[in-house]
Structures are given as structure tokens and as C-alpha cells.
Amino acid sequence: MKIVVIGGTGLIGSKLVKKLQEKGHDAIAAAPNTGVNTITGEGLKEALSGAQVVVDLANAPVWEDKAVLEFFETSGRNLMAAEKAAGVKHHLALSIVGSDRSPDSGYLRAKVAQENLIKASGIPYTILRSTQFFEFVGGIGHTGRCGPALACAVPADCLG
Numbered sequence: 001m002k003i004v005v006i007g008g009t010g011l012i013g014s015k016l017v018k019k020l021q022e023k024g025h026d027a028i029a030a031a032p033n034t035g036v037n038t039i040t041g042e043g044l045k046e047a048l049s050g051a052q053v054v055v056d057l058a059n060a061p062v063w064e065d066k067a068v069l070e071f072f073e074t075s076g077r078n079l080m081a082a083e084k085a086a087g088v089k090h091h092l093a094l095s096i097v098g099s100d101r102s103p104d105s106g107y108l109r110a111k112v113a114q115e116n117l118i119k120a121s122g123i124p125y126t127i128l129r130s131t132q133f134f135e136f137v138g139g140i141g142h143t144g145r146c147g148p149a150l151a152c153a154v155p156a157d158c159l160g
């Protein structure tokens with residue numbers, strides 16, 4: 001089966017492409033690095049030609065509130081339109097546990113926007129809401145850092 005993995009060169013996408021290929025699927029890693037861009041539309045039509053399933057594992061390069069929302073909205077719109085045109089039978093996306101319960105997070109608002117575009121597309125879909133993967137621990141620690149210490153152990157002057 002031809003399965004296109006958008007973001008197939010990323011942390012999760014690259015693992016999925018490998019597993020699908022091991023199972024004998026024609027799995028394509030679609031990402032800017034392989035000539036497929038869901039923001040500009042470059043290479044999208046060609047990549048989706050003949051595909052039965054698309055797995056969206058793309059991530060925004062910038063996580064600032066406005067930029068990340070624009071990324072998931074534009075990418076989602078372009079992708080769903082291209083899938084419809086190509087006759088894709090099923091769309092899968094990886095979202096995050098509790099996305100709709102953290103409206104203060106710009107990133108999670110963007111993931112909800114992505115989910116809503118999928119639900120409204122008319123294409124059969126699966127949205128998997130996962131917790132963060134183990135490799136993400138370093139990033140979480142980095143954002144919670146105050147000098148050499150983590151936020152859970154920082155002195156009061158780091159919190160102001």
C-alpha cells in the first residue's frame with residue numbers, strides 16, 4: 001500500500017517510515033528535505049499520486065503562538081485539499097493528550113486547529129492523541145531551566 005508520511009524525516013516520522021517499509025509498504029517520507037512542502041505546496045501533488053493513506057507527522061519550525069497556528073492551519077488546509085484531489089482514503093494525524101484543555105498554550109491551540117480541519121475535511125480520519133515522546137524530555141527541561149537549575153528547584157529570584 002502506498003502510504004505518504006508527511007514529516008517523514010522527523011523524529012517520529014522517520015521511525016514510522018522505517019517500520020512501514022519493513023512491513024512491505026510503499027512508504028514515502030515527504031518533507032521539505034525530500035522536496036515536499038505542505039506550506040508552499042511544492043511536490044505535494046506528485047507525492048500523493050496513488051496514495052491510499054496519509055500520515056501527517058509534520059511539525060512547525062517555529063513555535064511562537066501566531067507562527068505555529070499559521071503553520072498548522074496552512075499546512076492542514078493545503079494537505080486536506082491535495083488529499084481530496086488525489087482520492088486518499090484515510091488520513092492519520094498525531095496530536096497531543098489534553099490539547100483542548102490547555103487554551104493558554106499557543107502550540108496546543110494550533111494542534112486543536114489542525115484537528116478541526118481534519119474533522120471538517122470529509123476524508124475518513126484517525127487522530128491519535130499521544131503524550132510527549134521520551135526524546136522530548138531534553139526540550140522540556142531546557143524550557144523550564146533557570147540558569148543551571150530546573151524550574152522545580154529554582155530560587156525565588158528566577159521566577160520573577
Ligand SMILES: NC(=O)c1ccc[n+]([C@@H]2O[C@H](COP(=O)([O-])OP(=O)(O)OC[C@H]3O[C@@H](n4cnc5c(N)ncnc54)[C@H](OP(=O)(O)O)[C@@H]3O)[C@@H](O)[C@H]2O)c1
Pocket residue numbers: 006007008009010011012013030031032033034036037038039040056057058059060061075094095096111130131132133134136
Ligand atoms: N515529539 C513528541 O513528543 C510528540 C508528541 C505528540 C504529538 N507530536 C506531534 O507529532 C508530529 C511530529 O512531531 P516530531 O517531534 O516528530 O517533529 P520533528 O522531529 O520536529 O519533525 C518535523 C517534521 O516536519 C517536517 N516539516 C516541517 N515543515 C514542513 C512543511 N512545510 N511541509 C512538510 N513537512 C514539514 C520536517 O521536515 P524537514 O526535516 O525537511 O524539516 C520534519 O520531517 C507533530 O505534529 C507533533 O505535534 C509529537
